[in-house]
Amino acid sequence: MTETHLPWREWVPEFVLLALLWGSSFLFMREGAHAFGAFPTAWVRITLAALMLTPVLIWRREVTVLQQHWRPTLSSGLLNAGIPFACYAYALMHINTGLTSILNATTPLFGALIAWVWLGDTLNATRAAGLALGFTGVVLLASDVPGGISFKSGGSGLAVVACLVATFCYGIAGSFTKRYLQNVPSLVTTTGSLWGASIGLTIPALLTWPSEAPSLHAWGALGIAGLLCTALAYVLYFRLMTRTGPARAMTVTYLIPVFANLFGVMFLDEVVTHWMMGCALVIVLGTALASGLVGRRHTG
Structure with a gap:
């Protein structure tokens, strides 16, 4: 799939809308996770999206x-959505949405690393430097988590690890899809x-289903996360992939933390520090280098 020469007016609005939807998903997942728990939150979001698609x-x-x-399509589900969504739901119960979304931006970083190990993709000096830079940014970001790093049950350290497990799964899913589902339509793969x-999440979700009935507010939050932030967002992503090419569509990852942090400040009174923004820039730059996006020519 190659990039087309569309004028920016024909793809930027959808690109920004997609970043907004995925950025807001952290807010809605957080609202749902505190009422449902990690596994039920992921299961409800995923099932609603599957029913819509x-x-x-x-x-x-x-x-x-x-x-x-x-x-292969069903098997990829736990890597593409099941484990990552459960990990993010868990993380959002212990760290804020802004930090979670910044860690999510490491997805292409793990994707490049795993593609190099598994598929033998070329890793030149620039991409290797990008990997090192990106992981340095993650370490620096994690070193200044509010309240300090703690690996006790419910600690911020485990939440950071959960986010990185999620992005690692996304990275594996990318290589798995490239190897086994490359010629399968995107809508088929996603649905x-x-x-x-x-x-895969049905049994864990049922075993950990909350004893107290979640509020309508929590149900509404997961409804939006499933129907808009997952199903509709994937449709937009397919459209961008088709119209602009995968390289440009993938850069939406870099815009997601902007909206996630904005919503966190507006609705949750979260604080975005200069340290967080500096680390975010380091991670994004490292990821751009590692994924080979820097140096590519984008037109339109």
Whole structure:
């Protein structure tokens, strides 16, 4: 898939909307996680998104494609959504949305590292330096977590680790998809993986389902996270991938923390420190170098 020469007016509004939706997902996940817990939060969000995308899959007559590739598609679900969403739900119960979203920006960093190890992708000096720089930014960011790093149950250290486990899973999922699902339509891969994640999380979600009924506010937050921040966001992402190419679409990762931090400040009274912003810039620069985006020519 190559990039097209679309004028910026034809793709930037959707690009910003996608970043807004994914940036706001941390806010809604946090609201849901405190009422539901980590596994139920992830399961509700994923299942709602799968239910919304399935009619689109049927309308596009791609159900037969899913049937042909059901094993790798469903298997990728836990890496693509199940484990990451549960990890982020857990993290958001212990650290703020801004920090979580900045750590999420390391996704392409792990993607580049795993593609080098697993698929033998080229890792030149620039990309290697990017990996080192990006991971340095993560260490610096984690070293100044409010309240200090603690690896006790519920501590901020475990929350940071949970975020990195999530992005590591995304990195594995990227290489897994490239190897086993490269020629499968994106909507098929996403819908199938969401159902695979939903099935995989069903038992953990039921075992940890809250004894006290969650409020309508919590249900509403997860409804928005599932229907808008997951299902609709993926549709927008497919459209951007098709119209602008994967390289440009992937850079949305760098804009997500802007909205996540903005919403955190506006609605949760979170504080964004200069240290957080400095570390975020280091992580983004390292990720851009490691993923090979720096130096590519983008037109439009």
